[in-house]
Amino acid sequence: MKNNISWRAVVIVATIVLCVFGIIGVPKSGAxxxxxFSKNIRLGLxxxxxxxxxxxxxVQDAVKADAEQTADRLKEDLRxxxxxxxGMDVNEVSRVEDxxxxxxxxxxxxxxxxxSFRSLVSERYPTYILTAQNSTDYTMQLKxxxxxxxxxxxxxxxxxxxxxxxDELGLAEKSVQPYGQSSSTFQILIQLPGVDDPARAKELIxxxxxxxxxxxxxGPYASREEGLAKHGGILPLGTKLARAxxxxxxxxxxxxxxxxxxxxxxxxxxxxxxxxxxxxxWETSFTLSQDGGRRFGRYTEANIGNRxxxxxxxxIVSVATIQARIEDSGRITGLGSxxxxxxxxxxxxxxxxxxxxxxxxxxSIGPSLGADSIHQGIVAGIAGLLAVIVAxxxxxxxxxxxxxxxxxxxxxxxxxxxxxxxxVLTLPGIAGIILTIGMAVDSNVLIFERIREELxxxxxxxxxxxxxxxxxxxxxxxxxxxxxxxxxxxxxxxxGPVRGFAVTLVIGLVANVFTAVFVSxxxxxxxxxGRRQLQELSI
Amino acid sequence: xxxxxxxxxxxxxxxxxFIIASLVLTVAGxxxxxxxxxxxxxxxxxxxxLMTVKFDDKPNLEKIxxxxxxxxxxxxxVQDFTDPAxxxxxxxGTEMKNETQLNINRRALEEILLNNFGQxxxxxxxxxxxxxxxxxxxxxxxxxxxxxxxSDQQLQAxxxxxxxxxxxPPRSGLIHDFADLSSLPGVNAGIMNTLKQxxxxxxxxxxxxxxxxxxxxxxxxxxxxxxxxxxxxxxxVYIAFRFEWIYGLGAVIAVFHDTLITIGLFSIFHxxxxxxxxxxxxxxxxYSMNDTIVIFDRIRENIKIMRRxxxxxxxxxxxxxxxxxxxxxxxxxxxxxxxxxxxxxxxLHGFSFALVCGIIVGTYxxxxxxxxxxLFWHNYSDRRRKVAPVMxxxxxxxxxxxxxxxxxx
Numbered sequence: 001m002k003n004n005i006s007w008r009a010v011v012i013v014a015t016i017v018l019c020v021f022g023i024i025g026v027p028k029s030g031a032x033x034x035x036x037f038s039k040n041i042r043l044g045l046x047x048x049x050x051x052x053x054x055x056x057x058x059v060q061d062a063v064k065a066d067a068e069q070t071a072d073r074l075k076e077d078l079r080x081x082x083x084x085x086x087g088m089d090v091n092e093v094s095r096v097e098d099x100x101x102x103x104x105x106x107x108x109x110x111x112x113x114x115x116s117f118r119s120l121v122s123e124r125y126p127t128y129i130l131t132a133q134n135s136t137d138y139t140m141q142l143k144x145x146x147x148x149x150x151x152x153x154x155x156x157x158x159x160x161x162x163x164x165x166x167d168e169l170g171l172a173e174k175s176v177q178p179y180g181q182s183s184s185t186f187q188i189l190i191q192l193p194g195v196d197d198p199a200r201a202k203e204l205i206x207x208x209x210x211x212x213x214x215x216x217x218x219g220p221y222a223s224r225e226e227g228l229a230k231h232g233g234i235l236p237l238g239t240k241l242a243r244a245x246x247x248x249x250x251x252x253x254x255x256x257x258x259x260x261x262x263x264x265x266x267x268x269x270x271x272x273x274x275x276x277x278x279x280x281x282w283e284t285s286f287t288l289s290q291d292g293g294r295r296f297g298r299y300t301e302a303n304i305g306n307r308x309x310x311x312x313x314x315x316i317v318s319v320a321t322i323q324a325r326i327e328d329s330g331r332i333t334g335l336g337s338x339x340x341x342x343x344x345x346x347x348x349x350x351x352x353x354x355x356x357x358x359x360x361x362x363x364s365i366g367p368s369l370g371a372d373s374i375h376q377g378i379v380a381g382i383a384g385l386l387a388v389i390v391a392x393x394x395x396x397x398x399x400x401x402x403x404x405x406x407x408x409x410x411x412x413x414x415x416x417x418x419x420x421x422x423x424v425l426t427l428p429g430i431a432g433i434i435l436t437i438g439m440a441v442d443s444n445v446l447i448f449e450r451i452r453e454e455l456x457x458x459x460x461x462x463x464x465x466x467x468x469x470x471x472x473x474x475x476x477x478x479x480x481x482x483x484x485x486x487x488x489x490x491x492x493x494x495x496g497p498v499r500g501f502a503v504t505l506v507i508g509l510v511a512n513v514f515t516a517v518f519v520s521x522x523x524x525x526x527x528x529x530g531r532r533q534l535q536e537l538s539i
Numbered sequence: 540x541x542x543x544x545x546x547x548x549x550x551x552x553x554x555x556x557f558i559i560a561s562l563v564l565t566v567a568g569x570x571x572x573x574x575x576x577x578x579x580x581x582x583x584x585x586x587x588x589l590m591t592v593k594f595d596d597k598p599n600l601e602k603i604x605x606x607x608x609x610x611x612x613x614x615x616x617v618q619d620f621t622d623p624a625x626x627x628x629x630x631x632g633t634e635m636k637n638e639t640q641l642n643i644n645r646r647a648l649e650e651i652l653l654n655n656f657g658q659x660x661x662x663x664x665x666x667x668x669x670x671x672x673x674x675x676x677x678x679x680x681x682x683x684x685x686x687x688x689x690s691d692q693q694l695q696a697x698x699x700x701x702x703x704x705x706x707x708p709p710r711s712g713l714i715h716d717f718a719d720l721s722s723l724p725g726v727n728a729g730i731m732n733t734l735k736q737x738x739x740x741x742x743x744x745x746x747x748x749x750x751x752x753x754x755x756x757x758x759x760x761x762x763x764x765x766x767x768x769x770x771x772x773x774x775x776v777y778i779a780f781r782f783e784w785i786y787g788l789g790a791v792i793a794v795f796h797d798t799l800i801t802i803g804l805f806s807i808f809h810x811x812x813x814x815x816x817x818x819x820x821x822x823x824x825x826y827s828m829n830d831t832i833v834i835f836d837r838i839r840e841n842i843k844i845m846r847r848x849x850x851x852x853x854x855x856x857x858x859x860x861x862x863x864x865x866x867x868x869x870x871x872x873x874x875x876x877x878x879x880x881x882x883x884x885x886x887l888h889g890f891s892f893a894l895v896c897g898i899i900v901g902t903y904x905x906x907x908x909x910x911x912x913x914l915f916w917h918n919y920s921d922r923r924r925k926v927a928p929v930m931x932x933x934x935x936x937x938x939x940x941x942x943x944x945x946x947x948x
Contacts, residue, residue, distance in 0.1 A: 046886075054755060180758070187755075359641050360752040368705070368712035369591070369746040369886070375708055376884030383882055384875030391871055395542075428818035431890065434879070435822045438872040439829060442864075445871075446833065449864040452541065475836040478781055479829045485777045486770035486828070490821065494766035495759060501818050505825070 005529060008522045015514070016409065019416035040419035044426030044500075047374055049367035050193040053202065054179055054360045055162075057186045060099040061355035062154040063142065064090060070125060070140070071104045072290060077124060083113045086136070096186055100147055104128075104140040111135050155186050157354045162190060164347070180495055187360060189496075194367065202359065211266030211348065215299075216307035216319060219256030220244070227255045242309070244316040256316060258309055263299050268292030270328075272348035274341035282341040283333040286348050293328025301325040310347065317347045377430065388441060396448050398538030402523045403444035406515040410440045413511035414504070421507075428497040429504040436508025439479065443516035447472040448539055461537045465524050469517065476517065480509050543863040550858045550906050551851050551914060557907035561796060568803010575806060581813030581889075584760040586753030587635045588644040592652060593712055594627045595742035606651045607631060611644060625885040628746070641750045649745070657741040666738040667705070667713055668745055674698045677737050678730075687729035697725045712744035763817045767824070771795065774828060782835055789912035790831045793904040797827045801896045810889055819890045823897025826872065830865065831905040837861050838910075850917050854910050869902040 023040055027033035045052050067090045078085055086108020093102050109117050114135070121130045127146040131139050142150065155178065163176040179189035217239055221227040227241045228234075235241065238261065244254040272286040288296055300322050310318040310332075320332045335341045388407070392400040414433060418425055451468030459467060483505065490502040572578055582589045592598075604617040613634035620628050633644050653659050664677045675691075675698045682689065689697075700723045705714050717735050720726055751759075771791050779787035798820055805812055837857040845853055858865075876898060880891035 180762075185758070359750075360755040361750065362641065362645075363749040363751075364747065366706070366712060366744070366746045367702075368593075368707070368710070368744065371707055372711055373884055373886040376882060377887065380879045380882040380884075380887070384878035387874040387878060388871045391874065395867065427815050427886070427890065431815070431818040431822045434875060434894070435825050437875065438826055438868070441871045442829060442833075442868040445864050445867045449861075449867070452863075453860070456544075471840070475833055478778075478836055479832045482774050482777050482828055482832060483825050485773045486825065489770040489773045490766050492766075493762065493769050495762045497814050497818060498763055498766050498821065501821055 005522060005526050008518070009526070012519055012522060016412070019412050022416035022419045023412070041415055042418075042422070042424045043374070044424045044429070045191055045193060045363070045365055046427045047377070047425065048193060049365045049369060049371070050191065052361070052363040052365075053190040053192075054362075055188050055190065055357040056096060056360050057155050057158045057188065057354075058096060058356040058358065059151045059154045059186050060093045060096055060102060063099045063102045063147065063150060064093060065354075066142070066150060067102050067104050067140075069290070070128065074104070074106070074121075074125070074140075077120060078117075081116065081120060083109065083117050083120070085109050099151060100141075100144075102141070105133075106138045106140065108136050109138065151186065154354045155188065158357060159188055161353050162188070162357070166190070166192065188357075202362075211269060212262030212311045213264045213296075214242075214258040214260075214262045214309050214311050215303065216309050217257040217259060220254040221257075222255070223253055224255055227257060231257075242311055242314055242316050244319070245312075254316075256309060256319065258311065258316075262311070263308065264288060264292045264296050269348055272345040274338065274345045277331075277333055281333065282335040282338055283331050284335065284341045284344045284348065285329065285331045286345070288328045288330075290328060296330070297325055297327040300330075310344070312347050318344050385437075388437075392441075392444070396539055399448055399451075399524075402520045403441070403448070403516075405523065406444060406520045407437065407440055409519060410436065410508070410511050410515040413515065414508050417507040417511070418504070423503060424500075425504075426497065426500050428501040432501045432504030433508060435505055436512060439483070439509065440512045440516055442479070443472070443476050443512060444520065446475055447516070447520065451537070451539055455537065455539075462528055465528065465537070469521055469524075473517065476513065480513060484509060541863070543866060546859045546862055547855075548859060548862075549855055551855050551910060554907050554911045557903060558911065561800065561904070561908065564800050565796070565803060568800060568806055571803060571806040578802065579806060579809065579811050580756075580760065581811040581816070582632065582749055582751050582756070583814040584756045584763075584812065586751050586756035588633045588641070588648065589747075589749045590631045590645070590648050590745060591747040592629050592631065593744045593746050594629065594656075595713055595715065597627060598629050598743075600629065602655060603629060603631065603651075606655050607633070607648070610647050610651055620885050620888075622885045622888060628885065635750070635753055637753065641752060645748055645750060648748075652743060652745070653741070656743050658739055661739065663739045664737055665741040666701075666717075666734075667741050667743065669738070671695070671698045671702045674701070674738075678733055681733045681737055682730065685729060685733050687727070687733065689730075693725065697723070697730060700724060700726070712746060713742075714740060716740075759814070763814075767798075767817075767821065770821075771824070778832070778835070782839060785913050785916045786835050789909040789916075790828060790835065792912055793831055793909035794824050794827045794901075796908050797823060797897060797900045797904050800900050801893055804896045805889075805893070808892070810892055813889055815887075815890045816893050819893035819897070822894060823901055826898065827901030827904060830869070830901055831909045833864065834858060834861055834905050834910065835913075838913075851914055854914060858906055858910065865902060865905075869898060873898050 023037060024033050025036040025040070027036055071088055071090055075088060085106055088104065088106045090104050091102065093099065114132075117138075118130060121128065121140065125140070127143055128140045129143050131141070133139060159176050159178065163174070166174045166176065174193075175189075175191045177189055179185075179187040217236070218230070219227065221230065221241075224241055224243070235257070238259060239257050240260050241255055242258050244256065268289045268291065270287040270289055272284055274282065274284050277283050304322050304324065307319055307321050309316045310320075318332060320334075332344060335344065385407075389404050392403045392407075394400070396403060411433075414436065417423070418429075423429070447468050450472045451464050454464035454467045455461070457464075487502040487506045487509075491499050494502065598619065600617055600619060604615070607615045607617060611633050613636070615634070616630070616632040618630055620626075620630070631648060633648070635641065635644065653665070657665055664673065666674070669677070675694055678698070679691075679694060682694070701720055704710065704720060704723055706712055714720070717731065717738075717740070720734070721731055771794065774794075775787040775791045777787075778790050801820065801823060802812065804810075805816070810816075834857060837860055838854055841848070841853050841857050841860075845856075848856075873895075876891055876894040879887055880895050883891050
């Protein structure tokens, strides 16, 4: 019996140590304790303030762009193979739900050429399905699987792009992720803790054309002042000064004089990839839209030997010298490292959103409101908890201490779980905690009332404690399992806040079984151990 | 101390007044919902713009209302809070027919506030509604011109200190005098002068802006409703498996009854159903279910001990035996919730209101709704069995045959 108790005590102490460590770490001072606590127990936007955005990616834009490019290529192919056609166009689609209705319609293919037309399409455009409308007219649509791929890729790219754009804001805790059933609603959730200026954040997120490729007129200079001084204090017409993005902390400032109108902007950037050239030097290759490619071709031809700067958000991320005429696909070579090439390709891609995004939901909670609600919530929570503790102690006397210990331990385990799982505490999460505390109180009350009943029935103290725990056990199992079952459904079918509620509640219930049954029982056993003749129990 | 020792109340004998009261409450709630043209959803579920503004002094609601109505079409609401913690706060809500209005309405509301309460034409920055970044940008050049030497980091730090000071209670976003800032770390006379030149203090502060597009709102609402219904079905199956199917049905009907009455009470008291209220409703579902199962559990246990006892008196005994626990648990939980309701502030208001209603209704529904349903069914099936001669001798008390033997531990 004694051994058994010390073994259980070890488990309990180890759990407490682990939990306390999870919540506050190993603080060396009061300030550090506070700091660790707020770092580990992360509060949701509704409690601490910040901006929450749900945006919908207009995937039909990307589907349409793909169809238009395909139509352009097809025109070229038809010309090469001398197949005549009357007209070709892509229909307008404005709603996300209609992305699958985007189609290229080709009119007036002579019936004599229909078989060569069909084989051309099936050979060169495997992602498209060709449907004949009548003997001369056809429509082409993306295959359903390719459509899904394109859509999910568009959402992923939008998430990447927006994530990169927000990185530029210098936020440590931002989160950009798919929201809801993103495969059918194409929504993304953006959370910006502490941002109280949603207009600015949205401006940055929504702007597609912040990536520019500009011609370098002069530079580098060591500072803005030096650049200004070189030109007598006034910049030449149509130019601007931009700073190169520092690569490390010790990097010297570099400023360049750039042409104000970009040669190519981010909306025309189609893709970019990091790779190695034949000498295994790192490079970044990129593709431009047809329109952009044409303009870039003319410009690069006339400016061989001049420099170009890739500018993101008015910061130069790369400067390269034009070596040859570049049309719709080019390479930036001679990069220092793989990191540099990958970064550059990310910047190039991030400049353009693959499709428009529209805001479906926006919430900005001012930090003062957050501070107020935390303050009031804490006051209310402490008041409630104190009332419960006092009532338990008055009503159950010595045994009430057990319950209070179990209750406090329950809260500690719950907070530790929040910290270890990197969960975020939101208002619905707190609802879950309140229900947990309610059920924790209930478990204790159930057990104590049962022990009292058994004592009234004339059982000895030890037998009554034993029977009380034993009989209450199955009630506790039933109530807890029922709630866990309901949480599983809430988690599976619910969204955002409902899920947060379910997760906290399940954690709390598991903690509760541990504290109310295991810990409380151990304390009872410890008190009763070696006192077989005990006549009275303070309960 | 013990309050309810060996009580012997005839709960089930008094079930009718309570069942009727429940029906009346439900009908009243439904009536109120119909009279008000449907459930009053918050913007989480119906879409719209909601702005909470804190004013320096008691705000003139009529002035705000007419300004909003003049600028924005549709059904607009302007209301203040009864909660003393939300003194001088006003909530302005507008409808939203489609997603494109999202930004238009917010900007319109901001302009209305600026034009009516701020100083729109003096060219200064409103410190009470500025963000750290806009403050830094506003001050940087004037500070340089005034010859106050400081690095960008220093300026950011000072701006952050000012914002933090402004946003912590009791200021809560509003300061009345720039002089309050002069004692903050890093603030000197030069900064104060520039600040006074470049900024002014509007007598209001926007605490919160929420905008939900109608499509998202409808989606959130459906998701929440379906998740709850599936959860109820899941609980029904589990209880049916552990007890008997009628117990599961009784428990789920009782919980459903609690939810309906609470939603009805929300309508009667003109409270809105928001996402946090849904969290509270889920909490009360969990709470009420817990309460019901405790009583059912005792009934199951007693059925095994008192085989000859008629079900009604057996249920009464079980309810009486668990009464002390029911009162203790409900009372203690009620204490927590009341604390939340009284001190929790406006953000938690709807949430704690739902819990206050829910705990009262949830406690009595276990006794007066869930138990009678099980009793009615057993009485009904007994009568049918008596008619059928083959089954006539089947002893009633053996009914929960499915009770697993391990429960007898």
